[in-house]
Amino acid sequence: MFCKQNPAKVHLTQIVGDKMQKVDLCEECAKQKGVNDDAGFSLADLLLGLGASHELAQATAGEDVKCPNCGFTQADFKKAGRLGCSQCYATFAEGLEGLLKSMHKGTKHVGKTPVALRQTRDLTERLKSLQKKLDRAVTAEDFEQAASLRDEIKVTKDQMTQLARIES
């Protein structure tokens, strides 16, 4: 690979939005653009990985949104590279998405889930599937089946209320 007439020795890959941008530079151009120079990199790049500063700029652009829970602003985030509280993730969700994409394998959590939440989630899913079965049974006019499904739905709902009580 060549940059102008010189062999490209510095290769940069940046992910902007969902597009991957690749730049191949010779040593001279890289130096000019400050790629080899640590000081040329922004703090965000050092803290969060290469290319993060662009995403961070996007994440912190626009009007000054303030977290209703802790008062943290986007300007604070730009300065610190850290958020103010757990609700900041909801407050700044829109801008954060690109940043998360650039630094992680995915943008959806697939790991460990606290047991109480896991149970709630399982019950919610069970409830959904029971509801579907019930609809089908009613359409098919299978009222015996529908009655038993209704009982099951009631039990599941009771379990959910119980769980919610434990959690709160």
Add this chain to the structure above:
Amino acid sequence: MNIHEFLSPPVESARRTGPHDRIVMSSRVRLARNLRDTAFPGWAKKAERIKALETIRPAVESLPQLVGAFSETMDNLGPLDKQILVERHLISREHAAKSAGSGLVLNKEESLCVMINEEDHLRMQALRPGLLLKQAWLAIDQVDSELERKLDYAFTSELGYLTACPTNLGTGIRVSAMLHLPGLVLAEQINQIIQSVNKLGLAVRGLYGEGTEALGNVFQVSNQMTLGEVEVDIVERLNKVLLQIIEHEENARGMLLEKKPKIVFNFIGRAYGILANAHSITSKETMNQLSLMRLGIDLGEFPTADRALIDELFVITQPAHLQKKYTEKLSAEERDVLRADMLRERLRNVRRPDPKMPGNGGGSLDKRN
């Protein structure tokens, strides 16, 4: 009980053994957790931090895994205490800088350490000697599962555990191992290894973590991505990479011994010469020379010494550990003299290195027939 009475003496902690401990000095798995809707420590006011500490500390202390643990707030630990904990790799340098509103809970075996109000409300870590990442993960996973019943964690099913820094979001997991890689450094292959490890999305850092240099040829390898991957996969992936690095290190040592034995023996012989005879030595030079002596032990050059002695010296020659032995405040120069005295004394009974050339007797390269 103060922290000095609580910590095991380095002569004991250096004797802990684990798989691959010739190259992997220790394994660590850390989880970051936060309380829902409570400002993160870096943004919280002092009163909020103290309140969070008062919620978290009793929950942590009540864990069965932490019965008889050392528990203290950071303002009750002196600068020397904190530095000693950093030199033992039990707390981060960032945590050592904390004061009121932050705390520490550490078990007797020094295998479980919880930092309260570091960058996140909770940073809990399991430590193991040698390469035991899976064990460390299982241990800390259990602690976390018990804590989640007592504390209201900040968690959403979409983003997982919410952390102060988006780089830790999701699983909040940091899996890492401390590696002694003198072979790769001497063979000048280390940069290549670091680059390929980086390409896999893993970080390589120096002895004391983020932004520190690799003193004593000790490197920390850890995962960087925490969101979008299951914990066990992260652990498994790092484990695989570490096994490969171990193999490369062994190969580099073998290659050096075969192709450049004199260079290796020269480094090790000089390291012994300096450590056993110096009258003033900095901690940085000490670590670098001890690393070479450790390599010499691995290569069988010091039949009268063992790795535990070197690992103990690695710890007790550090500035805070050295200072702890004296009541008056020592200057850096005074420490260098006392460090050299200690090294000469401890290496007095270690016979000078006895290099064994592959195949032939020692020193055969120099002889002409």
